[in-house]
Amino acid sequence: MLSKRIINELLDLGCIILRNELLSKHCSFRIGGPVDFFIKIPNEAALSFLLQYVNRKKIYILGSGSNVLFPDNGYNGIVATLVGEFKYCFVNKYNITCGGGTQLSDIVNLTTIHNLTGLEFAIGIPGTIGGATYCNAGLQTKWISSVINGIEFFNENSQKAYLDRKDISFKYRTSSLNTCIITQVRLKLNKKSKSNYNINKYLYHRIQTQPMSLPNAGSIFKNPIGLNAGKLIEDAQLKGVCIGKAKISEKHGNFILNTGGACANEVLYLIKLIQAKVKQKFNITLEPEIKIIK
Ligand SMILES: Cc1cc2nc3c(=O)[nH]c(=O)nc-3n(C[C@H](O)[C@H](O)[C@H](O)COP(=O)(O)OP(=O)(O)OC[C@H]3O[C@@H](n4cnc5c(N)ncnc54)[C@H](O)[C@@H]3O)c2cc1C
Incomplete structure (x- = not known):
């Protein structure tokens, strides 16, 4: 898939290329087998070349x-992540321009420093x-889409392109x-115009309601319209249920925890169990929010 020549070109362009890298090292769930190539892409020239x-x-x-x-048997192909020159953010009055690889937390911090409002809800994501x-x-x-003004991206034809907010559909x-x-x-x-009361409120709510100490991937399921997936899972008496090393959090029903060495199949089993029980009890189909990679 990647010839020696392409690998050498990518290295010259500043990429870091890891062979058979465990994906468990690169996700918050700490689950996933090896990928053929894990590539850290530092700039647009390297991305364009790839x-x-x-x-x-x-x-x-x-x-x-x-x-x-990620699956236990890993990923056949390339997993690429944007690093280096893709991590920046600068402020111009009420506008923030940031690279695609920038941490959301860095942007939230910048809004606090510059006394800007609109992104408080994102603290802790x-x-x-x-x-x-x-x-x-x-x-x-609250959604990130409510503060997005436009994006720059590489399209499916590998061309650089721009989109204004009005041309992007968010749901x-x-x-x-x-x-x-x-x-x-x-x-x-x-x-x-006021103090940063809001940001503390959001942070406090997160600490109070979400498990913080064990690896997870945030909410497993989307909330059905007008309902709360975590509450449905709790009402189905599933909190605390374990399959192997994967466990439904006792603090928040919509979180599955990796209690140490869990594998993807155990998480998938719990996902299916939750879906079956919630369907049986409330006739509601829960749709995964996390991206399940095959
Ligand atoms: C403890 C915890 C709490 C969380 N709380 C929330 C919450 O309150 N609200 C919420 O919405 N989410 C929450 N999440 C989920 C997650 O943090 C968010 O969805 C986050 O925005 C994902 O960003 P990421 O960079 O980790 O994306 P990844 O998990 O790496 O990728 C997610 C998807 O985005 C795509 N993607 C990533 N980068 C790019 C790019 N540059 N260009 C195109 N596609 C890209 C990937 O291909 C993938 O399909 C939480 C997760 C955890 C672990």
Whole structure:
């Protein structure tokens, strides 16, 4: 898939290439077997070169890996992540421009320093702005899409392109950016008039309601319209249920925890169990929010 010549070119362009790298090292679940090539891409020249020589379908773009479940037998292809020159953010009045690989937490911090409002809900959401944009990350009724002004990306034909907010469709935890590799996101915020009370409120709520100490991938299921997936799982008496080393959190029913050495199949088994019980008890189909990679 990657000839010696392409590998050497990528190395010259500053990439770090890891062979048979365990994906468990690159996701918050700490689960996943080896990938043929794990590539850290530091700049647009390297990304453009990779896309020129490798079929896009063979490349999985990873942010911080906080919303994915990789299979135990790994991934046949390339997992690539944006590093180096893709990590930046700068402020111009109410606008923030950031590289696709920038951590969301760094951007939230910057909004606090510059007294900007609109992104408080994102405090504590792990991951990159690229991943958050792709997934339309959010909390309750707040979404990242509400502060996005436009994006820069590589399209399915491996060409660099731009989209204004009005040309992107965002829905609950999803976007129309399926085949895009998001390299830059432009945000538009507002001037804050009060103290940072809101940010503390969001952080406090997260600490109170979510398990913090064991590896997980955040909410496993999307909330059905008007309902709360965690509450449905709790009402189905599934909190605390374990399969092997995977466990449904006792603190939040919509979190599955890796209690130490869990494998993807155990998590998948729990996902199916939850879906079956919730369907049986409430006639509701829960749809996974996490990306289950095959
Ligand atoms: C403890 C915890 C709490 C969480 N809380 C929340 C929450 O409150 N709200 C919420 O919405 N989510 C939450 N999440 C889930 C997750 O953090 C978010 O979805 C986050 O935005 C994912 O970003 P990431 O960089 O980790 O993406 P990844 O998990 O690496 O990838 C997610 C998807 O985005 C794609 N992607 C990543 N980067 C790019 C890019 N540059 N271009 C194109 N596609 C890309 C990937 O291909 C994949 O399909 C939580 C997760 C954890 C572990």
